[in-house]
Amino acid sequence: MDTREKILSAAVRAFAEKGFNGVSVDEIAKRAGVKKALIYYYFPSKDELFREVWEKSLDELENHLFSEIEGEGSYMKKIKGFLKAYIDFVTNRKVISEVINKERASVMSEDKWSNLKERYEGFLGRIAQLIDEGKRYNAVYDDIDPLAAANLISGSFGHSEKPGVLEKMISLIMRGILKK
């Protein structure tokens, strides 16, 4: 792992724990075992560092969720596989899940993150599209609002503490949207 990656890795852990404003550049530097000025050698600002952390995190999540359901199968199976992959990600990639969850409200409301907001809305849109296709293939109740379902799914992020609860939240969502 080269230096740039070490900094990114320390940054995502720090941001996940304490949030963007709760962490100083110097603390990230210490976690990465480098001097603060070196961070400014690789990244133009704290904002840009966070931007890259957030984008990489969302890339990983989106890739994990959509790559596994690319194969054949009914839309019922696709959506179930998607939700299963979702549980798997929240369980096994906790740091990335936490950074997305912790900073989501700020990213979605503060002007300076407007491009990250668009990125996240694109992610929601892809989930909504999956649900919508499920409707056309008779797997999803046809009075379901796809974007509402997408928001509900992605909102389950935060509550991954007590084991088992997330699974039950997802199965509740499944009953709400999937036929039979």
Add this chain to the structure above:
Amino acid sequence: MDTREKILSAAVRAFAEKGFNGVSVDEIAKRAGVKKALIYYYFPSKDELFREVWEKSLDELENHLFSEIEGEGSYMKKIKGFLKAYIDFVTNRKVISEVINKERASVMSEDKWSNLKERYEGFLGRIAQLIDEGKRYNAVYDDIDPLAAANLISGSFGHSEKPGVLEKMISLIMRGILKK
């Protein structure tokens, strides 16, 4: 409105917009039209000020949700009324909704807010209890996990931007938990 209340009112607005670490005590003072030192006359620290803001916000939310459904009526009606009150609160008390949503992840994970975490878990517990009673009175599917449902409902907080989406999220939850 006395000075203390003016400070609290400015604080909840500031915390809702920028989060705990994104706002300085001096900015809260300026919004309240007082000098910073006066905040320390009424509150021992920024942490304690936030603590009171959070507790008051949760008190208002909990009171709004549970006071309206105290009357008679079936549990089906109670739970529907509860979810309707929820939509009403998120729509009409945006500042309070936002402060709860924006700082929830930090409150639930950082040690220094452990008492606020317990407070929030008590709130979730009350929702779960309502769902559980709904099960015993045949209004809720009996394989529903009450705490999972409570988490799902309270997680819908963040996504109140586009009007109408929240309502559709809630009706999706209703289909997931309520019989018929």
Add this chain to the structure above:
DNA sequence: TAAGATTTACCAACCGGTAAGTAAAACACG
């Protein structure tokens, strides 16, 4: 004039960011 309310002035620590320098690796070329 006593007690509570508010302001002024201040502090040490920390913040994001920068300038200047250094050692070593990579490169250019006779």
Add this chain to the structure above:
DNA sequence: CGTGTTTTACTTACCGGTTGGTAAATCTTA
């Protein structure tokens, strides 16, 4: 190959501004 030159990776030391917090002085009003 050897040697001068440029580039890369990284450190030290610093800057102006902001932070949460405090002590003491001043104002207000009963």
